[in-house]
Amino acid sequence: MENNTAIKTIKIGTRGSKLALWQANAVADKLQAAGLDTEIVIISTKGDQILDKSLDKLGSKGVFTEELEVGLREGSIEIAVHSAKDVQSSIPEDLELVAFMEREQVNDVILSFNPDFKLERDSKVVIGTSSTRRKALLRKYYPNVTTAESRGNLQTRLQKLKDGQFDALMLAYAGVFRMGYDDLIVHTFPENEFVPAAGQGSVAVECARNLDPELKQQLKDALDHAETHVCLVAERAFLRTMEGGCSIPSFALATLTAEGKVSIQGGLVSLDGQQHLYDKFEGDQAEAESLGVKLAETILGRGGDQILKDIRAERGE
Numbered sequence: 001m002e003n004n005t006a007i008k009t010i011k012i013g014t015r016g017s018k019l020a021l022w023q024a025n026a027v028a029d030k031l032q033a034a035g036l037d038t039e040i041v042i043i044s045t046k047g048d049q050i051l052d053k054s055l056d057k058l059g060s061k062g063v064f065t066e067e068l069e070v071g072l073r074e075g076s077i078e079i080a081v082h083s084a085k086d087v088q089s090s091i092p093e094d095l096e097l098v099a100f101m102e103r104e105q106v107n108d109v110i111l112s113f114n115p116d117f118k119l120e121r122d123s124k125v126v127i128g129t130s131s132t133r134r135k136a137l138l139r140k141y142y143p144n145v146t147t148a149e150s151r152g153n154l155q156t157r158l159q160k161l162k163d164g165q166f167d168a169l170m171l172a173y174a175g176v177f178r179m180g181y182d183d184l185i186v187h188t189f190p191e192n193e194f195v196p197a198a199g200q201g202s203v204a205v206e207c208a209r210n211l212d213p214e215l216k217q218q219l220k221d222a223l224d225h226a227e228t229h230v231c232l233v234a235e236r237a238f239l240r241t242m243e244g245g246c247s248i249p250s251f252a253l254a255t256l257t258a259e260g261k262v263s264i265q266g267g268l269v270s271l272d273g274q275q276h277l278y279d280k281f282e283g284d285q286a287e288a289e290s291l292g293v294k295l296a297e298t299i300l301g302r303g304g305d306q307i308l309k310d311i312r313a314e315r316g317e
């Protein structure tokens, strides 16, 4: 068949932070290795521009993705690269997630410039984080810890740590490692206590549904990691069913077992850390989506729906 694709160079849309550019370059490298030409196009999002509000006040829908999606529709870019956990749980009908790149280690970690920093169950320290999930889980497992807002890109947050705005900074290992700051890690949280946010550690690639099918297949072949993809399908089904987005303290992590089954653990914690719902399910890979739905329905049915109502009421939604 004649390959008459009109698109000669794949324009890769990305946010402009160093981490976002790392992710876009990782995509570019893989596409180039597959023989495709690439160009990186930086697009600023609402989440980059508004730094004086905590994310739950910005609204949960597409804070880091909306402007990139406009680019996909207008054709100024062919693909948009996102941190998978920043992608809203339902994406618009005319767009699709074409690939999920191989996941990095999923844990949350603590960074400090003091190499002797120790986090104990009764530690009375101030930890920088703006994530509702991390704040709520800290309240549950480390009741004497207080948290301080730390919005902004990783470099901004590290500067706040340097300036002494908090004793330590809580982040996802994936971003810390990719930016080369892993020598500052003083604590790694176990993933069954601090279950990560759905999608944490993976990079998602989005395109227009009507993109040339041949090109779409090339993108899939070059970028998609099958094991990560099936886990992300389960986690995103959980997130969609919870109807929470990134502003809700829900968490979900799917992994593949040695037998090739999908195992998904996850749940929800109240903002004060007092109520904590958690469960775990396992099934065939073909059931990934329904496992995520089942986990969410179980959590909602056990009082999760009330926790969500309370959170919305507290925020005046």
Ligand SMILES: NCc1[nH]cc(CCC(=O)O)c1CC(=O)O
Pocket (backbone or CB within 6 Å): 083, 084, 085, 086, 170, 171, 172, 173, 174, 175, 199, 200, 201, 202
């Ligand atoms: N909006 C926060 C965000 N989105 C993606 C990452 C990096 C880690 C990842 O790719 O999951 C981060 C920072 C953090 O959670 O520490």
